[in-house]
Amino acid sequence: MPDAGCWGPEPGADTLLLTAWNALAEVMDPEIPVLSVVDLGVVxxxxxxxxxxxxxxxxPTYSGCPATGVIVLDVETALARAGLxxxxxVVIAPPWTTDWISETGRAKLAEVGIVPPPASGKRSLTAPEESIACPLCGSTDTAQISRFGSTACKALHRCNACLEPFDVFKCH
Structure with a gap:
C-alpha cells in the first residue's frame, strides 16, 4: 500500500476496503500522471x-478542475475492475489543499522536475516572493514567469542560472 498521506485505509480495515484503496492507488491523475489520485490527496x-x-x-484540486469527470470515471472503472x-x-467542502499530497506524491513531483508545495505551511499570497530552487540545477536564482503553468494548479518559473523553465505546484 502506498503512503496515502492524510487519507488511506484505517488500521485494521477489512479486505474489501483494502482492495478498494489498492485499486485507487493505481488511478493516475490525468493532468499529472506521475501521481495517483491517492497520492494527490483527491481521494x-x-x-x-x-x-x-x-x-x-x-x-477535486479546485472546484472548476476540468479533470474531475475523468477522475470520477477512472475511479469507477478501477473499482469495477477490482470487482467492487x-x-x-464528489465533494468540494472542505476544499482540497496541497497539505493532502502524500510524501510519496511530493517525491514523485520532484523526480519529474515539478517543485512540490511545502510540506507544511502555505505560500502566502501577500508574502514577499520566496526563493524557489530550480529542480534541475538547484540554483535559487529563479523567477516566476507566469502565474499559470501547464495546469491551473501550477505556476511557470524559469531558472536564471541554467535558463530552464519549470513548474511549481501552487499551494491551496
Missing part, C-alpha cells in the same frame, strides 16, 4: 455503506 474516504456497496469520496460495486461522490 478523501473509502467506506462501506449499509447496503454493502463501497462509497468513495473525492475532492461502488458509488463515487
Amino acid at each position: 478523501r474516504s473509502v467506506d462501506r455503506q449499509t447496503d454493502g456497496r463501497i462509497a468513495v469520496t473525492v475532492t 460495486d461502488a458509488v463515487v461522490r
Whole structure:
C-alpha cells in the first residue's frame, strides 16, 4: 500500500476496503500522471455503506478542475475492475489543499522536475516572493514567469542560472 498521506485505509480495515484503496492507488491523475489520485490527496474516504456497496469520496484540486469527470470515471472503472460495486461522490467542502499530497506524491513531483508545495505551511499570497530552487540545477536564482503553468494548479518559473523553465505546484 502506498503512503496515502492524510487519507488511506484505517488500521485494521477489512479486505474489501483494502482492495478498494489498492485499486485507487493505481488511478493516475490525468493532468499529472506521475501521481495517483491517492497520492494527490483527491481521494478523501473509502467506506462501506449499509447496503454493502463501497462509497468513495473525492475532492477535486479546485472546484472548476476540468479533470474531475475523468477522475470520477477512472475511479469507477478501477473499482469495477477490482470487482467492487461502488458509488463515487464528489465533494468540494472542505476544499482540497496541497497539505493532502502524500510524501510519496511530493517525491514523485520532484523526480519529474515539478517543485512540490511545502510540506507544511502555505505560500502566502501577500508574502514577499520566496526563493524557489530550480529542480534541475538547484540554483535559487529563479523567477516566476507566469502565474499559470501547464495546469491551473501550477505556476511557470524559469531558472536564471541554467535558463530552464519549470513548474511549481501552487499551494491551496
